[in-house]
Amino acid sequence: MRKTGFKTFRRGGIHPLYNKELCSGKAIARAPIPSRLMVPLRQHIGAPNEPLVSPGDRVAVGQKIGDADAFVSAPVHSPVAGIVDAIEDIKSFNGETVTGVIIAADAEQPPFEARQGKPLDELTAEDIREIAGEAGLVGMGGAAFPTRVKLSPPEDKPIESVIINGCECEPFLTCDHRLMVERPDDLVQALELMIRAVGADRGIIGVEANKMDAVEKLRAAVSDRPNLDVEVLEVKYPEGAEKQLISAVTGREVPPGNLPSEVGCLVQNVGTAIALYEAASAGKPLYERVLTVTGPGVKEPGNLIVKVGTPISILIEACGGLTGDPAKVIIGGPMTGWAQEDLDAPVVKGTSGVVALTPELIDIREEHACVRCTKCVEACPMSVMPNFIVEAVQNGDWEKAELWGALDCFECGCCTFTCPAYIPHVEYVRKAKAEIATLKG
Amino acid sequence: MANNKLMTTVAPHLHEKGQTIERAMRDVLLALTPAVVIAIVVYGMNVVYIIAVSMITAGLSEVVMRRLLRRKVTLGDLSAMVTGLIFAFLLPPTTPLWVVAIGAFLAVGVAKELFGGLGKNVFNPALLARVALMISPLALYTTKFVEPFYWRSVGFFTPVATSIDNSVVGRVVYKGLAGNNVDAVTSATPLSLLKSGRLLVDTVAGATPVGATWVTDAGRPSFWSTFLGFKSGCIGEVCILALLIGAAYLLYRRTIDWRIPAGIIGAFLAVMLVTWNHPIYQLFGGGLFLGAFFMATDWVTSPMTRRGKWIYAVGIGVSIALIRLLGPLPEGVAIAILQWNVLTLLIDRYIAEPKFGEVKKPWFNRLPVFQKRKSAEGET
Known part of the structure; x- marks a missing residue:
């Protein structure tokens, strides 16, 4: 292992080529607004939203267009001023079909009008949760879990530390990096709000050591706040996975099947934190986000602030288009993202990037029988047995698959990345999870 | 834009x-x-003939067996070449080529392919073939060692x-291609010397005097000759230094796991010291390093x-020591590794x-007794 002297999680992990230099130095720019947006009504984990508008309705920027009564859900807001064209099924980035609101955007877009609410210092824990819920905040690292729910930990599990995930360990992506460099003070204010919301004692911003410019800015921002700290972490994938980050920062391990609150921690993504700050200070709901459009398949990689519902083809065009023939266009990062069949899928709240890979970066081969090299076991940050799960799935033995840790796997892809037999473990694990879920009812 | 050409495989997208x-x-x-x-220097070009026959037979066996079993021929993964080379390493430098060919076929054709191919084999193929020859009627050809630099x-x-x-029953001689007897001398390996009470007797053939130049006056093999390779033995175990250089490369490339050689050599050394045996000859005299670094580390047949x-x-370390000290054979590396190849099935299961997140978990937590206790806890 490379010894760096920085903190990291206990075991496993890999060192892919990061390729962050493609756009880590590029300031966040505003992406063009398309004439037609497709806003999925469900962009989170939890109950789906019912549409609040009908075709022909005029909508304003930030107007709520979908909501649900359930606690575990997040409302959706209109990213533009315009007219609702239709409410129809659209294909989501992960291949699922979801109900979406199609909005024809006005040619002239008025700026969002900030609403002055209570000053930040006077907000109570309940206020902050309410703001997060109303603004439709979700985890913006990809999982898209409703932030209001996350900010409501169980009574019997007090939260000590709120950790901001500034690792951005996925190769290529730089949007969180740019947010930390450009808006360190907003991030720190958001962290204070989160600490208040859950009654924590301290806040930590965990940043990988390849973003020292962000570390400096953040250290300056927290210098007069004794309860906040910036922790530099080893550059290793998946440093930014929730449980791994907690382990790296606090040395505590969340037991299998438990939530971070079990060890008194709460983890929030950088983008989510900034969104919470915007919602609390200006009443701005989450209808746009910063994401990275990058990869050797994109002519001018960059970090863009993008309206939810924008098809990725618009973003790629805004970045100079594709170079030649890219082999894959991925929504999300190259380790966990979704390869796209076409460029029609819309950006959602959880979209952290669009990465175009050229053929020389793709290395797909026929799957060989496992040669038991143990590289997957060594690489696994959850210390499960990836190759035994694969074997169990091949034999249809779901009990064994669970025994070897299929349910502990969060599909980071380290095993497949390092496998000399080119076994797609993640595919097998997904199958096992689905089967085990059906068996358990 | 040629969107229809975009690939849509599942993450991760990098390798x-x-x-x-x-x-x-x-590697x-x-x-x-x-x-x-080093083996060529010490034992002459005969080594090259043996290695060539072994590797070619191994490759052919793989092609033929996979065709017969209707599997895709995967000669390109070089695993048959490795098995062929390692099998040759386990043979005395004067093994007849037809015996080499039979053994290489047993290794790749039977011990690997009949078990299901690379990844499915329970035993280290080269070792299984080697032991098969040792207990077969061909044993004679694979247990006679020639003295170093006999080629002079x-x-x-x-x-x-x-x-x-x-003319003499049981007497071993060396023959050239033409069928003529060759003036080479059968010699004992350092370990068989030790086994026979550290005396200068040819423990194998009996009648032939040893005259081994690599033995010190006291009748023991000298340290440097065992370490550098001026001794009798199998092709591969001749030079410990050469093996260590190769092993260092494999460790650097992370192709093998350091825990396995460390555990084997450590445990072996511990037993030797406790039983007050001279560790240097035991360490360098036989196939310990070859086995510890290149055979016990075989991916397929070691635990996960x-x-x-x-x-x-x-x-393995303890088994080798016990076989060498208590068993009838001077050498025990092959048998010890094969024995633990089987036990690997149990180790991986339990x-x-x-x-x-499971910070304190007993070592044998998967043993049935623990599983039962766990489910009993779950019920109460």
Whole structure:
């Protein structure tokens, strides 16, 4: 292992080529607004939203267009001023079909009008949760879990530390990096709000050591706040996975099947934190986000602030288009993202990037029988047995698959990345999870 | 834009550069090269003939068996080449070529392919074939060792093979290609010397005087000759230094796990010290290093977890020591590794590592008794 002297999680992990230099130095720019947006009504984990508008309705920027009564859900807001064209099924980035609101955007877009609410210092824990819920905040690292729910930990599990995930360990992506460099003070204010919301004692911003410019800015921002700290972490994938980050920062391990609150921690993504700050200070709901459009398949990689519902083809065009023939266009990062069949899928709240890979970066081969090299076991940050799960799935033995840790796997892809037999473990694990879920009812 | 050409495979979309089976096999071939060079110096070109026959037969066996079993031919992964080379390493430098060919076929055709091919084989193929020969009627041809630098009297390039003197029953001689007897001397390995009470007797053939130049006046093999390779033995075990250079390369490339050689050599040394045996000759005299670094580390036939690897390695080390000290044979590396190849099945089943978040978990937590206790706890 490379010894760096920085903190990291206990075991496993890999060192892919990061390729962050493609756009880590590029300031966040505003992406063009398309004439037609497709806003999925469900962009989170939890109950789906019912549409609040009908075709022909005029909508304003930030107007709520979908909501649900359930606690575990997040409302959706209109990213533009315009007219609702239709409410129809659209294909989501992960291949699922979801109900979406199609909005024809006005040619002239008025700026969002900030609403002055209570000053930040006077907000109570309940206020902050309410703001997060109303603004439709979700985890913006990809999982898209409703932030209001996350900010409501169980009574019997007090939260000590709120950790901001500034690792951005996925190769290529730089949007969180740019947010930390450009808006360190907003991030720190958001962290204070989160600490208040859950009654924590301290806040930590965990940043990988390849973003020292962000570390400096953040250290300056927290210098007069004794309860906040910036922790530099080893550059290793998946440093930014929730449980791994907690382990790296606090040395505590969340037991299998438990939530971070079990060890008194709460983890929030950088983008989510900034969104919470915007919602609390200006009443701005989450209808746009910063994401990275990058990869050797994109002519001018960059970090863009993008309206939810924008098809990725618009973003790629805004970045100079594709170079030649890219082999894959991925929504999300190259380790966990979704390869796209076409460029029609819309950006959602959880979209952290669009990465175009050229053929020389793709290395797909026929799957060989496992040669038991143990590289997957060594690489696994959850210390499960990836190759035994694969074997169990091949034999249809779901009990064994669970025994070897299929349910502990969060599909980071380290095993497949390092496998000399080119076994797609993640595919097998997904199958096992689905089967085990059906068996358990 | 040629969107219809976009690939839509499941994540992850990146793969570690050069992390392939071929690369690992190429690493092993490369790591064994120094030992090949020294073996040629010590035992002459006969070594090259044996290695060539072994590797070619191994490759052919793989092609033929996979065709017969209707599997895709995967010669390109070089695993048959590695098995062929390692099998040759386990033979005395004067093994007849037809015996080499039979053994190489047993290794790849039977021990690997009949077990299901690379990844499914329970035993290390080369070792299984070697032991099969040792307990077969062909044993005679694979247990007679020639003295180092014997080629000075017969010629560097002369092919030489172990044979039996027709006039004296049981007498071993060496024959050239033409069928003529060659002036080479059967010699004892350092370990068989030790086994026979450290005396200068040819423990194998009995009648032939040893006259081994690599033995010190006291009748013991000298340290440097055992370490550098001026001794009798199998092709591969001749030079410990050459093996260590190769092993260092494999460790650097992370092709093999350091825990296995460390556990084997550590445990072996511990037993030797406790039983007050001279460790130097035991360490360098036989196939311990070859086995510890190049055969026990075989991916397919060693355990999957770190805990399992430690158990496996220490087990092999102790087994080798016990076989050498108590058993009838001077050497025990092959048998010990094969024995633990089988036990690997049990180790992998019952020795699990704690998952992330399971901080305190007993070593044998997957043993049925623990499983039962766990389910009983779940019910109450």
